[in-house]
Amino acid sequence: MKFEISQQFFFDAAHTLHREMDAEGSARIHGHTYNAEVAVAGPVTPETGMVVDLGHLRSLLEKIRDRLDHRMLDDVAELGHPTLENLCLFVAREVAISGLNLTRVSIWRNGIGDRCDLRFE
Numbered sequence: 001m002k003f004e005i006s007q008q009f010f011f012d013a014a015h016t017l018h019r020e021m022d023a024e025g026s027a028r029i030h031g032h033t034y035n036a037e038v039a040v041a042g043p044v045t046p047e048t049g050m051v052v053d054l055g056h057l058r059s060l061l062e063k064i065r066d067r068l069d070h071r072m073l074d075d076v077a078e079l080g081h082p083t084l085e086n087l088c089l090f091v092a093r094e095v096a097i098s099g100l101n102l103t104r105v106s107i108w109r110n111g112i113g114d115r116c117d118l119r120f121e
Contacts, residue, residue, distance in 0.1 A: 004103055005050075006039035007057045011069035015082035029072075032109045034087065036061075038095055039104040052100060064094045084108075084116035092118055 014031035038061060042051045068090075073082035078093070080086045088105045095102050108115035 002041055002043060003051050004039050004041040005052060005054070005057075006037050006104075007054060007061055008035060008037045009061045009065050010035045011065050013068055013071050013073050013082075015073035017082060033111060034068075035108050035110060036087075036091060037104070037106045038091060038102070040095075040100045041103045042101045057100070060095065060098055060100075064091055067094075084114060085118075088116050088118035092120075 010033060012031060012033050014029050016027055016029055018027060038057070040052055040057065044051060067076065068087075073079060073087075076082075076090070079090050084107050087107045091107070092102060092105045095105070103120050105118045106115065
């Protein structure tokens, strides 16, 4: 059997964005509350009864959150353009370093209804 387990976190951050639609508003510094979810999968380890210790996953995600929370996303060098897509990639790269079997990263903004899902199948 294969299980998928996930953990959510949130962060508040500001950014600018150069785009064609709403160009003036997007170019000004503005902020959002972002929600994120990371899912990993695998078999249950008989010794622990878990796919991964959620404490370990929470600790990893807290380090990622610290790099994004209350930051100017334009200044996070490894991020690139501060889009939902690049935020998903940023989180995925950071989780992948841990060796966990990542299956999905989701980033969304409830306040405006935007969401991006990056799936690994």
